[in-house]
C-alpha cells in the first residue's frame with residue numbers, strides 16, 4: 365500500500381517549489397513536529413536540497429524518552445511523519461497521512477542528532493507514495509529508523525472543517541497553498 369502502482373513516474377519539482385537550499389520553516393507554530401512555540405515538541409527545522417526532497421535534523425531530548433535515556437518509538441515515528449509531510453507539501457497541494465509504516469533498526473539515545481531525509485517515489489491521483497530515513501550522528505551515519513507512507517490529498521477545507529479555521533488563517537505559512 366506504500367509502493368506506487370507500476371508505471372508511476374517519479375515526481376518532478378513543482379514550478380513554485382522553494383528554490384534548492386531553501387529553509388522550509390514551520391507550517392504551524394504549535395505543531396508537535398516543527399512548531400517553534402511547542403514547549404516539548406521535536407523542533408524539526410528542515411530545508412529542501414532540490415525542491416523535491418527534505419533534509420532535517422532532530423535532536424532527541426529528555427521529553428522524547430520511552431525507556432530511560434532512549435527515544436520513544438512513537439516520537440521517532442512522529443519525526444518521520446513530519447519530514448514526509450514537509451516533503452509532500454513541496455508539491456503545493458495539501459496532504460494528510462493515511463498510512464505510515466516504520467522500521468526501528470537501532471536504539472536512539474537521548475542527545476543524538478538524527479539526520480532525517482524524506483522523498484517522494486510517485487504520485488497517482490490523490491495518493492502520494494513517500495519514504496524517509498533517520499541516521500544517527502551524520503547524514504551518512506547508521507540508519508536508525510526507516511519509514512514508508514501513503515499520504516492522501518485533501519482540500520484545504522479539511523483543516524478548517526476538522527480543526528481551527530481561525531488559527532489556520534491567523535498563522536503565517538511558509539507552506540501556503542492556494543487550492
Ligand SMILES: CCCCCCCC(=O)SCCNC(=O)CCNC(=O)[C@H](O)C(C)(C)COP(=O)(O)OP(=O)(O)OC[C@H]1O[C@@H](n2cnc3c(N)ncnc32)[C@H](O)[C@@H]1OP(=O)(O)O
Pocket residue numbers: 365391397445446447448449450453459460461462463490491514516518539
Ligand atoms: C507540512 C505538513 C506536515 C504535516 C506532518 C504531519 C501529517 C499528519 O500527521 S496529518 C494527520 C494525521 N492524518 C489524518 O488526520 C488523516 C485522517 N484521515 C482522513 O481524514 C481520511 O481518512 C482521508 C482524508 C485520509 C481519506 O478520506 P477521504 O478523503 O474520504 O478519501 P477515501 O476515499 O477514504 O480515500 C482515498 C483513497 O485513499 C485510500 N486510503 C485512504 N486511507 C488509506 C490508508 N490508511 N491506507 C491505504 N489506503 C488508504 C482509499 O482506499 C482510497 O483509495 P481508492 O481511491 O483507490 O479507492
